[in-house]
Amino acid sequence: MGLNYPLRQGKVRDVYDLGNQVLLVASDRISAFDYILPSLIPDKGRVLTQMSRFWFESLGIPNHLVSTDVNQMNLEGDVDLAELDGRSTLARKTEVVPIECVVRGYLVGSGWKEYQKTQTVCGIQLPAGLNQASKLPEPIFTPATKAESGHDENISFEQMSAIVGADMANLLREKSLAVYNAGAERAIEQGIIIADTKFEWGVVDGEVILIDEVMTPDSSRFWPQDEYAEGISPPSFDKQFVRDWLEQSGWDKNSEPPMLPEEIVTKTRAKYIEAYERITQQKFAW
Structure with a gap:
């Protein structure tokens, strides 16, 4: 993109070092089963950026956001502002706390698998008689270690305390x-359940602030309230179409993944945009 700065590339975001600030550029890449897929989901990066901006601005909690307006970023070099528009976040640079802060409001995914064996989630004892997708008596905090590649690993709160104090x-x-709790309350007003999500935090000038992305379809499990039921894994506003197609494609999950059909790309893009528009009550403008 013409940015002449050191770059760290994650599965979705490219991070440019601008001194005491960083530029986060959310690409349209999509990953599944620990692989970055060869197909892009158009505007996915813009959805993630704009939904995070919405939460940063509406939650009223200290965070890293400086601007998402590329015309205010004073970027140097031969930069394609049109390509960066909508998908770029200028942010305060922080010392990142090396923990994924996961909050679960419902029993699903790896938590449900563990509960079936031990009636616990990440070592937290839960009541008997819960089902898949049951709403928990109250949300639980289940930290994980951050992984550059592959799955993050769930750890106990005691293990987290040993790592960060x-x-x-x-x-x-x-x-x-x-x-x-604040985000889930807002989302349910728009007919969306946030079943679980993960946060990242950083420290700057002695202050702990919210960073990275916030309650997006990539970092959260969104369910439509009108299709929610216990005993099943409800449909979600994320990579559902992608995962389902890959499962049925014959791909062995040990080799380079196949290209996605155009129909799957189109449906996935629409689902991300629907999540953004329903939660923010704003029209997706790109």
Whole structure:
């Protein structure tokens, strides 16, 4: 894109170092089963960026956002602003806390698998008699280690405390639960359940602030309230079409993944945009 800065590339985001700030550019890449797929989902990066911007601006909690307006970023070099428009976040640089702060409001995914064996999730004892997709008596905080590639690994709160210190662990648990509760309350008003989500936090000038992305279809499990039922894994506003097609494609999950059919790309793009428009009550403008 013509940006002459050191770059770190994640599965979805490209991170440019601008001194005391960073530029986060959300691509249209999509990953599944630990692989970055060869197909792009048009505007996916813009949905992630704009939904995170919505949450950063509406939650009222200290965060890293400086601007998402490329015309205010004073970017140097031969930069294609049209390509960066809508998918770029200028942010404060922080010391990233090396923990994925996961909050679960419903019993699903790896939590449901563990519960069936031990009646716990990440070591947290839960009541008997819960079903797949049951709403938990109250949201639980289940940290994980951050992985550059592959799956993050669930850890206990005690393990987290050993990594970051007891005071930081308690603070991040408190903050993560508060942000989840605020977001879940807002989303349910628009007919969307946030079943679980993960947050990242950073420290700058001694202050702990919310960073990265916030309650997007990539970092969260969104369910339509009108299709929710216990005992099943409800349909979600994310990579459902992609995962389902890959499962049925004959791909062995150990080799380079295949290109996605245009229909799957189109449906996935539409689902991401629907999630954005329903939660924010704003029209997706790109």
